[in-house]
Amino acid sequence: MENDNLLFSRLRSARSTKRTVRKDIIKQIRKKxxxxxxxxSIKINIxxxxLENPYQRGFIRFFVVREDVMRSKDGELFEGILKKINTSxxxxxxxxxxxxxxxxxRIYVEKEQKLKRVSSWSWNDPKFGLTVQExxxxxKYEEYCPYRKCNEVYYEFIEPWRFILRVRPHMITHYKPIDFELEKEYAELESYVKHHKIAGIVQKTIYGKSNSWRTKKEDLHLIKSRRYIACRMSATEIAESFMDDIGPTII
Structure with a gap:
């Protein structure tokens, strides 16, 4: 009888077994x-x-500061702005x-090229480096995003006439050697990690939350938010409700 009790005590329940299997799977996902x-990191640091003989591969078009603007007293200011919003x-x-x-x-038309918009995240990021004068x-603009299904805030440069487009040959002067074994292993791991189920587990277990793209909405009106739809009482109404509960004060 004692041996049977000892045997049953060593057997694990189905819930404990399932928890152990899940921990092992998460451990393997984190490792991969x-x-x-x-x-x-190894790829980008190669x-x-x-090249011994550089060659041309098409053309590149980008913005530059106009000469008359560059000669003005604010030339360096607009040159610094362009470094942050330039596109190629x-x-x-x-x-x-x-x-x-x-x-x-079918006709051929010229491709439109615009300056880069500044997102609300970059606007508040000190690493982006926008000064008060810039x-x-x-x-500030607000536009509806059909993918996130919410309004997104961005900032756009209001004087694009200060910059002009310039075209130059795109010269290939350097190359990066390819490690085929590294590329093969990285492709296999990316195919596994980028799967929607695995990506959700990675986001939740490593970064501590899911749906990281849901950033905090800027200038959110609390009264219009569903979370505070039932909290519309003003401070005066709350004070009056407390006074009604206490009753009249007798001196």
């Missing part, structure tokens, strides 16, 4: 995720090797054309 991060575009030809259908015919040339 950490390895993928190490391989990514040094570039200069590549094309096989110097014209930067794209196909467009008009009246049933922020005076930006205007």
């Amino acid at each position: 995720y950490k390895r993928s991060e190490e391989l990514w 040094p570039w090797i200069p 575009m590549f094309s096989d030809s110097r014209q930067f054309l794209k196909k467009k259908r008009k009246f049933g015919k 922020r005076q040339y930006f205007l």
